[in-house]
Amino acid sequence: MAILKVENLNKRFGNVQAVDNISFKVEEGQVLSLLGPSGCGKTTTLRCLAGFEIPDKGKIFLDNRDITNMSPEQRGIGMVFQSYALWPHMTVYGNLSFGLQIRKLDKKEIDERIKRALGIVRLSGYEKRYPRQLSGGQQQRIAMARALVIEPAIMLLDEPLSNLDAQLREEMRFEFIELQRKLGITAIYVTHDQAEAMVISDRIIILNQGRIIQIGTPKEIYESPHNCFVAGFIAVTSFIKGEISKIDKDNIVAVKTEDDLLIYAKRPGLKTGNKVSIAIRINTVQFAEKDKYAADKKNIFRGKILQASYLGDIVDYRIQLGRWIIRTNESSKINYKIGDEVEIYLPPEELIVTPDEV
Amino acid sequence: MNKKEVKKKNKPIVKKTIEMVLFIFFLFILFAPIFSILIWSVAIRWYWPNTMPQEIGFDYWLQALGVTKNLTLGAVNVLPAFFLSLGIAIIVVIISMLVSVPAGYALSKLKIPHILKGLILILFLLPRAFPQQPVFLNLMLLFNKVGLNGTVTGVILVHLVVGLVYAVWITTSTFNSIPPELEEAARSIGASRGRAFLKVTLPLAAPGLIASAVFVFLQSMFEFTGTFFVGLPFVTTLPMTLYSASGSNIQFASVIAILLLIPSIIFMFIIQKLLKAEYIGGISG
Numbered sequence: 001m002a003i004l005k006v007e008n009l010n011k012r013f014g015n016v017q018a019v020d021n022i023s024f025k026v027e028e029g030q031v032l033s034l035l036g037p038s039g040c041g042k043t044t045t046l047r048c049l050a051g052f053e054i055p056d057k058g059k060i061f062l063d064n065r066d067i068t069n070m071s072p073e074q075r076g077i078g079m080v081f082q083s084y085a086l087w088p089h090m091t092v093y094g095n096l097s098f099g100l101q102i103r104k105l106d107k108k109e110i111d112e113r114i115k116r117a118l119g120i121v122r123l124s125g126y127e128k129r130y131p132r133q134l135s136g137g138q139q140q141r142i143a144m145a146r147a148l149v150i151e152p153a154i155m156l157l158d159e160p161l162s163n164l165d166a167q168l169r170e171e172m173r174f175e176f177i178e179l180q181r182k183l184g185i186t187a188i189y190v191t192h193d194q195a196e197a198m199v200i201s202d203r204i205i206i207l208n209q210g211r212i213i214q215i216g217t218p219k220e221i222y223e224s225p226h227n228c229f230v231a232g233f234i235a236v237t238s239f240i241k242g243e244i245s246k247i248d249k250d251n252i253v254a255v256k257t258e259d260d261l262l263i264y265a266k267r268p269g270l271k272t273g274n275k276v277s278i279a280i281r282i283n284t285v286q287f288a289e290k291d292k293y294a295a296d297k298k299n300i301f302r303g304k305i306l307q308a309s310y311l312g313d314i315v316d317y318r319i320q321l322g323r324w325i326i327r328t329n330e331s332s333k334i335n336y337k338i339g340d341e342v343e344i345y346l347p348p349e350e351l352i353v354t355p356d357e358v
Numbered sequence: 359m360n361k362k363e364v365k366k367k368n369k370p371i372v373k374k375t376i377e378m379v380l381f382i383f384f385l386f387i388l389f390a391p392i393f394s395i396l397i398w399s400v401a402i403r404w405y406w407p408n409t410m411p412q413e414i415g416f417d418y419w420l421q422a423l424g425v426t427k428n429l430t431l432g433a434v435n436v437l438p439a440f441f442l443s444l445g446i447a448i449i450v451v452i453i454s455m456l457v458s459v460p461a462g463y464a465l466s467k468l469k470i471p472h473i474l475k476g477l478i479l480i481l482f483l484l485p486r487a488f489p490q491q492p493v494f495l496n497l498m499l500l501f502n503k504v505g506l507n508g509t510v511t512g513v514i515l516v517h518l519v520v521g522l523v524y525a526v527w528i529t530t531s532t533f534n535s536i537p538p539e540l541e542e543a544a545r546s547i548g549a550s551r552g553r554a555f556l557k558v559t560l561p562l563a564a565p566g567l568i569a570s571a572v573f574v575f576l577q578s579m580f581e582f583t584g585t586f587f588v589g590l591p592f593v594t595t596l597p598m599t600l601y602s603a604s605g606s607n608i609q610f611a612s613v614i615a616i617l618l619l620i621p622s623i624i625f626m627f628i629i630q631k632l633l634k635a636e637y638i639g640g641i642s643g
Contacts, residue, residue: 050546072545079546085539089561098557099547150547 009058018044020210033197036207078147082159086131093127099150117145155187231279259322267353279352285328288343299346398612433610443596447578450517462529494587508592516584521574532566
């Protein structure tokens with residue numbers, strides 16, 4: 001059953017259409033991420049769900065109640081902010097009991113719930129501390145606990161991990177997943193970090209300029225992006241643009257570029273003459289060694305190393321191929337230098353063809 | 359090597375001596391004027407070239423406080439003026455807070471176009487943007503027409519005109535310094551606008567709002583020019599008695615000056631206790 005239904009949400013600020021006709025549903029116990037670059041409308045959408053913005057058009061239903069125009073305190077949501085927004089003049093206990101006192105629970109129940117919540121976020125015994133005495137990760141967990149302790153119908157998270165350093169962020173990601181699975185939380189999660197979205201989401205909505213570009217599971221979005229924008233956003237990708245020159249059996253297409261490169265890839269539903277972009281994921285490029293490629297020698301190209309960045313276990317190469325630049329990662333055991341001439345192989349089945357927008 | 363080592367050992371002593379001298383010099387500059395007034399207030403006879411008064415006594419103090427009534431000293435009971443100043447200041451603070459706290463909150467939190475916000479703030483600033491005497495002269499002429507001259511109400515209004523400038527700017531910037539997410543977090547968890555204000559915003563804004571109140575209070579106690587134009591001849595505040603006395607009777611004037619200073623010093627103590635550093639530091643957390 002869908003807990004949250006958003007229908008045709010629209011919000012304009014001056015000349016900018018921040019949210020452009022957005023509709024989606026969230027099922028109970030699911031995590032839906034709103035993913036996109038800065039300014040794509042994800043935060044505005046979340047704020048409409050929370051009640052801090054009123055949409056110009058459209059409706060929001062929570063548990064079948066129309067909450068579109070309701071003030072935030074009546075919606076029954078729990079929200080976690082990017083800056084945690086813990087109240088500095090209250091202790092951890094004060095922060096956590098605030099919402100419970102509003103709901104007029106008796107002290108015994110409040111104490112119990114707080115104890116449980118602190119146990120879940122692994123900060124038992126921290127009741128008397130002040131936010132300024134906590135580290136970033138601890139503050140984040142208290143902010144999470146504060147939203148959990150009121151047992152809301154849905155949790156809204158606005159880039160909750162952005163303020164943490166990289167290592168802590170990764171740790172907290174897994175903690176969040178555990179928490180979510182254990183408690184069956186329904187959540188809407190806003191982030192600009194595609195790795196984060198991939199890890200925590202049941203479904204991802206890719207947004208750009210206020211519009212939904214694609215909705216799907218992480219796997220669907222990674223393997224079947226609808227267009228270049230999605231393909232390029234969800235992972236590091238190089239693009240080669242061209243036109244379909246020939247269609248073979250098994251949905252193999254031949255793409256001819258302006259500088260006469262012929263690249264074979266696989267994608268159904270295309271016609272000759274279609275303008276396409278071939279998305280090459282960073283881990284699909286192979287350095288060709290003799291006899292290691294397909295017998296018919298398709299998709300082997302000569303390139304020159306432009307840049308080599310040593311990353312420890314791998315080296316990140318940028319290779320000039322005709323007028324295109326292809327990025328690839330390769331084990332640091334092989335060491336090409338800038339200026340080296342190399343032969344690279346692009347396996348046709350692993351290339352993603354996305355038609356250019358008309 | 360010996361010479362260098364000796365020089366190194368002497369260096370901290372030299373440094374500390376210089377520090378001490380500068381510190382004493384600083385204290386002197388800060389407190390010497392008050393000290394001077396203190397001496398004058400208890401000087402019965404002090405003629406040049408003596409560095410200290412020839413005769414000390416509390417006569418002028420007793421006159422000022424209305425305990426004695428010696429017409430020859432030229433000092434009169436200033437307690438009525440003192441309590442009038444105090445009373446006016448308290449009323450001015452109350453009205454000022456009632457106006458500037460909502461105004462500051464609205465200008466800070468509500469969605470008003472920036473141009474309008476700027477205009478409103480400048481509107482409050484305008485009275486101070488012009489030379490004060492012409493402004494108060496004008497005020498006096500206006501008040502004449504509505505019969506507010508020489509009334510306590512008129513003086514209160516004048517003090518408000520001056521005080522609200524600072525009050526609104528201070529409260530606005532105080533509310534600005536509180537991140538909006540703190541209130542939003544309260545509302546997202548179930549607090550109404552009013553509850554979020556009372557339990558989250560107000561406690562965090564308290565230091566700034568108290569500062570605003572103290573500022574307005576002191577400003578009202580010391581206000582002279584406007585009060586002079588509008589208050590005469592019936593309303594006599596303490597600064598006005600000081601003005602009258604300062605031309606002829608230095609001892610009397612010194613007593614009044616100290617009486618005026620007492621509230622400021624008391625408030626400095628109170629503020630020091632109330633504005634704990636943690637309060638201010640905690641907001642950015």
